[in-house]
Amino acid sequence: MHRYQQKAYAIAYHFTDGSVQDAEDLTQEAFLRAFQNLDKFRGESSFYTWFYRILVNVCVDGRRRRNRWHKVFLPWHRESGHKGLSPEERPDPEAHERSLKAISGKELSRDIQNSLRSLPEKQRLAFQLKALHGMSIQEIARVMGAAEGTVKSHLFRATHFLREKFKDWEEA
Amino acid sequence: MKPCPDRNDTILLAVYKELNPEQQRDWEEHKAACPGCRGEYEALLRLVGRIRESMTVPELSGQTANALLRSVKQEMRKEREKPSWWKEWLGRPNRLVPALATASIVLITFGLFGPNFTEKTSSPKPDAENEAVIKDLDVLTNLDFLEDMDTLQELLNVLDHNEPT
Numbered sequence: 001m002h003r004y005q006q007k008a009y010a011i012a013y014h015f016t017d018g019s020v021q022d023a024e025d026l027t028q029e030a031f032l033r034a035f036q037n038l039d040k041f042r043g044e045s046s047f048y049t050w051f052y053r054i055l056v057n058v059c060v061d062g063r064r065r066r067n068r069w070h071k072v073f074l075p076w077h078r079e080s081g082h083k084g085l086s087p088e089e090r091p092d093p094e095a096h097e098r099s100l101k102a103i104s105g106k107e108l109s110r111d112i113q114n115s116l117r118s119l120p121e122k123q124r125l126a127f128q129l130k131a132l133h134g135m136s137i138q139e140i141a142r143v144m145g146a147a148e149g150t151v152k153s154h155l156f157r158a159t160h161f162l163r164e165k166f167k168d169w170e171e172a
Numbered sequence: 173m174k175p176c177p178d179r180n181d182t183i184l185l186a187v188y189k190e191l192n193p194e195q196q197r198d199w200e201e202h203k204a205a206c207p208g209c210r211g212e213y214e215a216l217l218r219l220v221g222r223i224r225e226s227m228t229v230p231e232l233s234g235q236t237a238n239a240l241l242r243s244v245k246q247e248m249r250k251e252r253e254k255p256s257w258w259k260e261w262l263g264r265p266n267r268l269v270p271a272l273a274t275a276s277i278v279l280i281t282f283g284l285f286g287p288n289f290t291e292k293t294s295s296p297k298p299d300a301e302n303e304a305v306i307k308d309l310d311v312l313t314n315l316d317f318l319e320d321m322d323t324l325q326e327l328l329n330v331l332d333h334n335e336p337t
Contacts, residue, residue, distance in 0.1 A: 005232060005237055005240065005241075006231070006232050006237075009229070009232045010229040013229045013230075014227060014229070020230065024236065024240060027240060028240055028243055028244055028247075031240075031244045032244055032247050032248070035244070035248055036251065108222070108226065109225075109226035112222070112223050112226045112227070113226065113227070116223075116227075130188055131188075131220050131223060131224060132223075132224060132227055136190070137188070137190055152181075155184070155188070156180075156181065156184050159184055159187075159216065159220075162219060162223065163215070163216060163219060166219055166222075
């Protein structure tokens with residue numbers, strides 16, 4: 001369990017947009033679910049892939065629960081023009097006016113995190129598992145339960161989106 | 173300079189180290205010759221590196237890791253010790269004894285006052301063959317009556333024939 005703990009925690013941490021408490025809860029839930037379903041592991045994939053699939057499902061469920069909670073308990077959330085986006089995800093009009101060239105490293109990090117959040121769920125998942133956790137496309141396909149071609153498509157779209165978004169930063 | 177449009181996927185696969193050896197060789201040759209593709213490849217590498225840097229995860233402390241492990245073990249122990257619902261239900265004498273007593277009373281009452289199945293089941297149902305035999309017997313018993321009917325019919329015919337026109 002120690003072997004997978006840090007990596008599982010890292011994946012959950014990225015899923016929860018940096019919430020330490022939520023990441024710990026999701027990691028614990030994923031381990032519990034894995035132990036409860038250990039008899040269903042048939043060795044078709046590696047244990048690592050099987051476990052990360054459980055983890056990703058737990059994280060996706062967790063995010064949906066959080067989004068539902070936001071929708072129910074934050075009515076003003078729906079009143080805004082940007083449906084389905086949390087307050088942090090809404091584009092900041094001032095940010096568009098500012099040149100990316102001028103923003104500091106910290107601001108850029110925040111911008112990157114916001115851009116990742118604004119990606120569709122599957123694109124974001126494929127990008128995070130590849131770029132941040134170094135999984136192969138084959139492994140990601142197994143974890144996501146999708147075809148390799150589909151994963152490539154999600155990954156490429158996410159990368160193109162981020163490339164366009166940070167073109168100014170690159171040119172600076 | 174812009175990258176070659178037909179090399180977009182190759183550049184991305186190269187950035188993510190997903191090219192097979194043959195594709196990698198081909199890409200290396202192209203990269204050396206094409207400044208546009210090389211520039212795009214390097215820009216993407218920097219971007220992904222920057223994103224990786226900005227998304228660093230705090231190390232899970234030994235204390236937290238152990239606490240996590242303990243809580244998982246505790247939950248597992250709870251799950252294991254929790255008996256299945258039917259075992260739990262049967263395991264309680266205050267539920268099992270009245271249930272068994274009620275079932276016994278119902279069975280005894282049914283046995284004493286219920287319908288007698290043995291009688292019903294011993295009388296066989298008449299089948300098609302038996303029905304035919306019963307019909308034949310009916311004809312035989314009424315044969316005398318049918319013969320009398322024929323005699324009366326003949327008498328009527330004679331009377332009709334002898335009647336003056």
